[in-house]
Amino acid sequence: MAAPTLDIHFGDNLSVISEWPDESFDLIYIDPPFNTGKVQARTQIKTVRDDDGDCEGYKGQKYRTVRVGTKSYSDVFSDYLSFLEPRLEQAQRLLKPNGSFFLHLDYREVHYAKVLLDMIFGRESFINEIIWAYDYGARSKKKWSAKHDNILWYAKDPNNYTYRYDDIDRIPYMAPGLVTKEKAERGKTPTDTWWHTIVSPNGKEKTGYPTQKPLGVINRLIRVHTKPGDRVLDFFAGSGTAGEAAFRQNRNAVLVDCNEEAMEVMEHRLSFAQPVWHGWKATELDNNEICLLDVLSVSAAK
Numbered sequence: 001m002a003a004p005t006l007d008i009h010f011g012d013n014l015s016v017i018s019e020w021p022d023e024s025f026d027l028i029y030i031d032p033p034f035n036t037g038k039v040q041a042r043t044q045i046k047t048v049r050d051d052d053g054d055c056e057g058y059k060g061q062k063y064r065t066v067r068v069g070t071k072s073y074s075d076v077f078s079d080y081l082s083f084l085e086p087r088l089e090q091a092q093r094l095l096k097p098n099g100s101f102f103l104h105l106d107y108r109e110v111h112y113a114k115v116l117l118d119m120i121f122g123r124e125s126f127i128n129e130i131i132w133a134y135d136y137g138a139r140s141k142k143k144w145s146a147k148h149d150n151i152l153w154y155a156k157d158p159n160n161y162t163y164r165y166d167d168i169d170r171i172p173y174m175a176p177g178l179v180t181k182e183k184a185e186r187g188k189t190p191t192d193t194w195w196h197t198i199v200s201p202n203g204k205e206k207t208g209y210p211t212q213k214p215l216g217v218i219n220r221l222i223r224v225h226t227k228p229g230d231r232v233l234d235f236f237a238g239s240g241t242a243g244e245a246a247f248r249q250n251r252n253a254v255l256v257d258c259n260e261e262a263m264e265v266m267e268h269r270l271s272f273a274q275p276v277w278h279g280w281k282a283t284e285l286d287n288n289e290i291c292l293l294d295v296l297s298v299s300a301a302k
Protein backbone atom coordinates (compact mmCIF):
# COMPACT_ATOMS: atom_id res chain seq x y z
CA MET A 1 0.00 0.00 0.00
CA ALA A 2 1.20 3.55 -0.79
CA ALA A 3 2.45 5.65 2.12
CA PRO A 4 -0.29 7.89 3.57
CA THR A 5 -0.41 11.59 2.71
CA LEU A 6 -1.12 14.61 4.90
CA ASP A 7 -2.41 17.93 3.50
CA ILE A 8 -2.82 21.00 5.72
CA HIS A 9 -4.82 24.06 4.60
CA PHE A 10 -4.69 27.50 6.20
CA GLY A 11 -7.87 29.55 5.96
CA ASP A 12 -11.52 29.81 6.87
CA ASN A 13 -12.83 26.28 6.56
CA LEU A 14 -16.08 27.19 4.82
CA SER A 15 -14.37 28.88 1.89
CA VAL A 16 -11.67 26.18 1.69
CA ILE A 17 -13.90 23.09 1.76
CA SER A 18 -16.70 24.57 -0.37
CA GLU A 19 -14.35 24.25 -3.36
CA TRP A 20 -13.85 20.51 -3.02
CA PRO A 21 -15.72 17.82 -4.98
CA ASP A 22 -18.64 15.85 -3.51
CA GLU A 23 -18.08 12.48 -1.84
CA SER A 24 -14.33 12.89 -1.26
CA PHE A 25 -13.91 11.59 2.31
CA ASP A 26 -14.53 8.36 4.22
CA LEU A 27 -14.60 9.99 7.63
CA ILE A 28 -15.01 13.58 8.78
CA TYR A 29 -14.34 14.47 12.40
CA ILE A 30 -14.73 18.03 13.64
CA ASP A 31 -14.25 19.60 17.03
CA PRO A 32 -15.44 23.18 16.60
CA PRO A 33 -14.99 25.80 19.31
CA PHE A 34 -17.65 25.11 21.94
CA ASN A 35 -19.15 28.60 22.23
CA THR A 36 -18.07 28.89 25.84
CA GLY A 37 -17.97 32.69 25.74
CA LYS A 38 -14.28 32.58 26.68
CA VAL A 39 -10.99 33.21 25.00
CA GLN A 40 -9.18 29.89 25.06
CA ALA A 41 -5.56 30.60 25.83
CA ARG A 42 -2.44 28.71 26.79
CA THR A 43 0.94 30.18 27.61
CA GLN A 44 3.91 28.24 26.25
CA ILE A 45 7.43 28.07 27.53
CA LYS A 46 10.25 26.45 25.60
CA THR A 47 13.60 25.31 26.90
CA VAL A 48 16.62 25.94 24.67
CA ARG A 49 20.27 24.92 25.10
CA ASP A 50 22.34 27.83 26.42
CA ASP A 51 25.77 27.63 28.10
CA ASP A 52 24.77 30.59 30.29
CA GLY A 53 21.39 29.12 31.13
CA ASP A 54 20.24 28.86 34.75
CA CYS A 55 18.86 25.35 34.51
CA GLU A 56 21.01 22.20 34.40
CA GLY A 57 19.80 19.07 32.67
CA TYR A 58 20.95 15.71 31.34
CA LYS A 59 24.80 15.26 31.24
CA GLY A 60 25.31 18.73 32.75
CA GLN A 61 23.88 20.55 29.73
CA LYS A 62 22.71 24.08 30.52
CA TYR A 63 19.30 25.33 29.48
CA ARG A 64 17.44 28.61 29.42
CA THR A 65 13.67 28.91 29.59
CA VAL A 66 11.98 31.39 27.29
CA ARG A 67 8.35 32.37 27.06
CA VAL A 68 7.20 31.64 23.54
CA GLY A 69 3.91 33.46 23.82
CA THR A 70 0.30 32.78 24.37
CA LYS A 71 -1.73 30.72 21.97
CA SER A 72 -5.35 31.65 21.87
CA TYR A 73 -8.50 31.76 19.84
CA SER A 74 -11.88 33.30 20.39
CA ASP A 75 -14.60 30.93 21.48
CA VAL A 76 -17.42 33.45 21.27
CA PHE A 77 -20.12 33.39 18.61
CA SER A 78 -23.17 35.57 18.64
CA ASP A 79 -25.08 32.98 16.64
CA TYR A 80 -23.36 29.64 17.00
CA LEU A 81 -25.80 27.54 15.01
CA SER A 82 -25.75 29.77 11.97
CA PHE A 83 -21.96 29.50 12.07
CA LEU A 84 -22.16 25.70 12.24
CA GLU A 85 -24.99 25.03 9.78
CA PRO A 86 -23.27 25.73 6.43
CA ARG A 87 -20.19 23.80 7.62
CA LEU A 88 -22.30 20.78 8.60
CA GLU A 89 -23.97 20.91 5.17
CA GLN A 90 -20.55 20.85 3.54
CA ALA A 91 -19.55 17.87 5.69
CA GLN A 92 -22.58 15.93 4.50
CA ARG A 93 -21.81 16.81 0.86
CA LEU A 94 -18.14 15.85 1.18
CA LEU A 95 -18.76 12.41 2.69
CA LYS A 96 -18.59 9.33 0.49
CA PRO A 97 -21.85 7.34 0.31
CA ASN A 98 -20.69 4.98 3.08
CA GLY A 99 -18.85 7.67 5.07
CA SER A 100 -19.29 8.70 8.70
CA PHE A 101 -19.39 12.10 10.33
CA PHE A 102 -18.40 12.82 13.94
CA LEU A 103 -19.23 16.10 15.65
CA HIS A 104 -17.42 16.69 18.93
CA LEU A 105 -19.14 19.19 21.25
CA ASP A 106 -19.89 19.71 24.89
CA TYR A 107 -23.14 19.54 26.83
CA ARG A 108 -24.00 23.20 26.21
CA GLU A 109 -24.41 22.98 22.43
CA VAL A 110 -24.88 19.31 21.64
CA HIS A 111 -28.69 19.24 21.80
CA TYR A 112 -29.12 22.13 19.39
CA ALA A 113 -26.55 20.62 17.04
CA LYS A 114 -28.31 17.22 17.18
CA VAL A 115 -31.53 18.79 15.88
CA LEU A 116 -29.60 20.59 13.13
CA LEU A 117 -27.81 17.40 12.09
CA ASP A 118 -31.06 15.43 12.05
CA MET A 119 -32.35 17.96 9.51
CA ILE A 120 -29.19 17.81 7.37
CA PHE A 121 -28.47 14.03 7.43
CA GLY A 122 -31.96 12.71 8.27
CA ARG A 123 -32.88 11.33 11.70
CA GLU A 124 -32.29 7.74 10.61
CA SER A 125 -28.62 8.60 9.92
CA PHE A 126 -27.97 9.27 13.61
CA ILE A 127 -26.21 6.17 14.94
CA ASN A 128 -24.68 7.01 18.32
CA GLU A 129 -23.93 9.69 20.82
CA ILE A 130 -20.53 8.80 22.23
CA ILE A 131 -19.83 10.19 25.67
CA TRP A 132 -16.15 10.79 26.30
CA ALA A 133 -15.94 10.79 30.09
CA TYR A 134 -12.87 12.05 31.95
CA ASP A 135 -12.08 12.90 35.51
CA TYR A 136 -9.91 15.94 35.85
CA GLY A 137 -10.03 19.38 37.42
CA ALA A 138 -12.10 21.03 40.10
CA ARG A 139 -15.51 19.77 41.22
CA SER A 140 -18.56 21.94 41.69
CA LYS A 141 -20.22 22.14 45.12
CA LYS A 142 -23.45 23.44 43.54
CA LYS A 143 -24.25 20.85 40.84
CA TRP A 144 -22.99 17.58 39.36
CA SER A 145 -19.64 18.42 37.81
CA ALA A 146 -19.70 18.15 34.02
CA LYS A 147 -16.82 15.84 33.14
CA HIS A 148 -17.67 14.66 29.66
CA ASP A 149 -17.80 15.70 26.01
CA ASN A 150 -20.33 14.47 23.44
CA ILE A 151 -19.47 13.05 20.03
CA LEU A 152 -22.43 12.64 17.65
CA TRP A 153 -22.00 9.96 14.97
CA TYR A 154 -23.99 10.21 11.71
CA ALA A 155 -23.64 7.72 8.87
CA LYS A 156 -24.46 9.15 5.44
CA ASP A 157 -26.21 5.85 4.68
CA PRO A 158 -27.46 4.20 7.90
CA ASN A 159 -27.53 0.82 6.11
CA ASN A 160 -24.01 0.99 4.73
CA TYR A 161 -21.14 2.31 6.84
CA THR A 162 -17.75 1.19 8.11
CA TYR A 163 -17.70 -0.31 11.61
CA ARG A 164 -14.73 -2.65 12.03
CA TYR A 165 -15.80 -4.51 15.14
CA ASP A 166 -12.69 -6.71 15.22
CA ASP A 167 -10.46 -3.64 15.37
CA ILE A 168 -12.04 -2.31 18.55
CA ASP A 169 -9.57 -2.23 21.43
CA ARG A 170 -10.57 -4.22 24.51
CA ILE A 171 -10.97 -2.74 27.97
CA PRO A 172 -10.98 -4.48 31.37
CA TYR A 173 -14.26 -5.78 32.85
CA MET A 174 -15.46 -3.82 35.88
CA ALA A 175 -16.15 -7.06 37.72
CA PRO A 176 -13.79 -9.65 36.15
CA GLY A 177 -14.79 -12.16 38.82
CA LEU A 178 -18.26 -12.44 37.25
CA VAL A 179 -17.03 -13.69 33.84
CA THR A 180 -14.88 -16.64 32.76
CA LYS A 181 -11.09 -16.38 33.04
CA GLU A 182 -10.79 -16.32 29.22
CA LYS A 183 -13.30 -13.48 28.93
CA ALA A 184 -11.62 -11.53 31.73
CA GLU A 185 -8.23 -11.91 30.04
CA ARG A 186 -9.58 -10.81 26.67
CA GLY A 187 -11.43 -7.80 28.08
CA LYS A 188 -14.66 -6.34 26.72
CA THR A 189 -15.51 -3.88 23.96
CA PRO A 190 -16.35 -0.36 25.09
CA THR A 191 -19.95 0.90 25.01
CA ASP A 192 -20.97 4.37 23.87
CA THR A 193 -19.34 5.76 27.04
CA TRP A 194 -15.59 6.02 26.64
CA TRP A 195 -13.51 6.61 29.75
CA HIS A 196 -10.27 8.28 28.77
CA THR A 197 -8.02 10.77 30.53
CA ILE A 198 -7.60 14.27 29.11
CA VAL A 199 -4.23 15.04 27.51
CA SER A 200 -1.92 15.15 30.51
CA PRO A 201 -0.72 18.70 31.28
CA ASN A 202 2.85 17.41 31.64
CA GLY A 203 2.82 14.42 29.30
CA LYS A 204 4.62 13.87 26.00
CA GLU A 205 1.41 14.15 23.99
CA LYS A 206 0.82 17.75 25.03
CA THR A 207 1.38 20.30 22.26
CA GLY A 208 0.43 23.41 24.20
CA TYR A 209 -2.62 24.08 22.01
CA PRO A 210 -5.76 24.89 23.99
CA THR A 211 -8.48 22.22 23.78
CA GLN A 212 -6.18 19.57 22.28
CA LYS A 213 -8.06 16.24 22.32
CA PRO A 214 -6.47 12.94 23.36
CA LEU A 215 -5.05 10.74 20.63
CA GLY A 216 -6.53 7.67 22.32
CA VAL A 217 -10.11 8.84 21.65
CA ILE A 218 -9.50 9.90 18.04
CA ASN A 219 -7.38 6.81 17.29
CA ARG A 220 -10.32 4.60 18.21
CA LEU A 221 -12.73 6.51 15.96
CA ILE A 222 -10.39 6.33 12.99
CA ARG A 223 -9.36 2.70 13.49
CA VAL A 224 -12.95 1.44 13.74
CA HIS A 225 -14.64 3.69 11.18
CA THR A 226 -12.06 3.67 8.34
CA LYS A 227 -9.75 1.24 6.55
CA PRO A 228 -6.06 1.79 5.78
CA GLY A 229 -5.80 4.00 2.68
CA ASP A 230 -9.09 5.84 3.42
CA ARG A 231 -9.34 9.65 3.50
CA VAL A 232 -10.00 11.51 6.75
CA LEU A 233 -10.90 15.21 7.05
CA ASP A 234 -10.79 17.51 10.09
CA PHE A 235 -11.63 21.11 9.19
CA PHE A 236 -11.32 22.46 12.76
CA ALA A 237 -7.89 20.90 13.11
CA GLY A 238 -6.33 22.84 16.01
CA SER A 239 -3.17 21.00 17.03
CA GLY A 240 -3.75 18.31 14.38
CA THR A 241 -4.80 15.38 16.59
CA ALA A 242 -6.96 13.80 13.87
CA GLY A 243 -4.13 14.21 11.36
CA GLU A 244 -1.67 12.43 13.61
CA ALA A 245 -4.15 9.65 14.43
CA ALA A 246 -5.01 9.10 10.75
CA PHE A 247 -1.47 9.25 9.37
CA ARG A 248 0.00 6.92 12.00
CA GLN A 249 -2.72 4.39 11.17
CA ASN A 250 -2.02 4.58 7.42
CA ARG A 251 -4.99 6.73 6.53
CA ASN A 252 -4.67 9.85 4.35
CA ALA A 253 -5.52 13.04 6.19
CA VAL A 254 -6.61 16.55 5.23
CA LEU A 255 -6.66 19.28 7.89
CA VAL A 256 -7.91 22.88 7.84
CA ASP A 257 -7.55 25.65 10.42
CA CYS A 258 -7.68 29.44 10.24
CA ASN A 259 -5.44 30.15 13.21
CA GLU A 260 -1.73 30.88 12.67
CA GLU A 261 -0.92 29.39 16.06
CA ALA A 262 -2.58 26.13 15.07
CA MET A 263 -0.37 26.08 11.97
CA GLU A 264 2.75 26.62 14.06
CA VAL A 265 1.80 23.83 16.46
CA MET A 266 1.08 21.47 13.55
CA GLU A 267 4.44 22.32 11.97
CA HIS A 268 6.11 20.88 15.07
CA ARG A 269 3.74 18.07 15.78
CA LEU A 270 3.26 16.72 12.27
CA SER A 271 6.68 17.32 10.69
CA PHE A 272 7.28 13.54 10.85
CA ALA A 273 4.55 13.10 8.21
CA GLN A 274 6.09 15.68 5.82
CA PRO A 275 2.80 17.47 5.20
CA VAL A 276 1.92 19.35 2.03
CA TRP A 277 0.98 22.92 3.05
CA HIS A 278 -1.70 24.95 1.29
CA GLY A 279 -1.89 28.71 1.84
CA TRP A 280 0.83 28.52 4.50
CA LYS A 281 4.60 28.60 4.28
CA ALA A 282 6.09 26.29 6.88
CA THR A 283 9.13 27.63 8.74
CA GLU A 284 12.43 25.80 9.25
CA LEU A 285 12.25 24.12 12.64
CA ASP A 286 14.88 25.10 15.18
CA ASN A 287 16.79 21.99 16.30
CA ASN A 288 17.77 23.65 19.56
CA GLU A 289 14.19 23.57 20.76
CA ILE A 290 14.30 20.50 22.86
CA CYS A 291 10.99 20.61 24.65
CA LEU A 292 7.75 22.51 24.95
CA LEU A 293 6.08 23.03 28.29
CA ASP A 294 2.87 24.87 28.79
CA VAL A 295 0.77 26.51 31.42
CA LEU A 296 -2.98 26.53 31.03
CA SER A 297 -4.80 29.80 31.44
CA VAL A 298 -8.35 30.27 30.28
CA SER A 299 -9.40 33.88 30.59
CA ALA A 300 -12.79 35.50 30.24
CA ALA A 301 -13.50 37.21 26.93
CA LYS A 302 -13.21 40.98 26.92
Ligand SMILES: C[S@@+](CC[C@H](N)C(=O)[O-])C[C@H]1O[C@@H](n2cnc3c(N)ncnc32)[C@H](O)[C@@H]1O
Pocket residue numbers: 011012013014031032033034073209210211212213214235236237238239240241242256257258259262
Ligand atom coordinates in the same frame (compact mmCIF):
# COMPACT_ATOMS: atom_id res chain seq x y z
C1 LIG B 1 -11.56 23.10 19.71
S1 LIG B 1 -10.27 23.53 18.63
C2 LIG B 1 -9.82 22.02 17.86
C3 LIG B 1 -8.85 21.21 18.69
C4 LIG B 1 -8.40 19.94 18.00
N1 LIG B 1 -9.44 18.94 17.94
C5 LIG B 1 -7.18 19.36 18.69
O1 LIG B 1 -7.20 18.19 19.13
O2 LIG B 1 -6.22 20.08 18.82
C6 LIG B 1 -11.14 24.39 17.35
C7 LIG B 1 -10.27 24.93 16.23
O3 LIG B 1 -11.13 25.46 15.22
C8 LIG B 1 -10.44 26.52 14.61
N2 LIG B 1 -11.44 27.33 13.88
C9 LIG B 1 -12.43 28.10 14.40
N3 LIG B 1 -13.14 28.68 13.43
C10 LIG B 1 -12.60 28.26 12.26
C11 LIG B 1 -12.90 28.53 10.89
N4 LIG B 1 -13.91 29.32 10.54
N5 LIG B 1 -12.11 27.94 9.94
C12 LIG B 1 -11.08 27.13 10.29
N6 LIG B 1 -10.76 26.83 11.58
C13 LIG B 1 -11.51 27.39 12.55
C14 LIG B 1 -9.76 27.24 15.75
O4 LIG B 1 -8.66 28.00 15.26
C15 LIG B 1 -9.31 26.07 16.61
O5 LIG B 1 -8.01 25.67 16.27
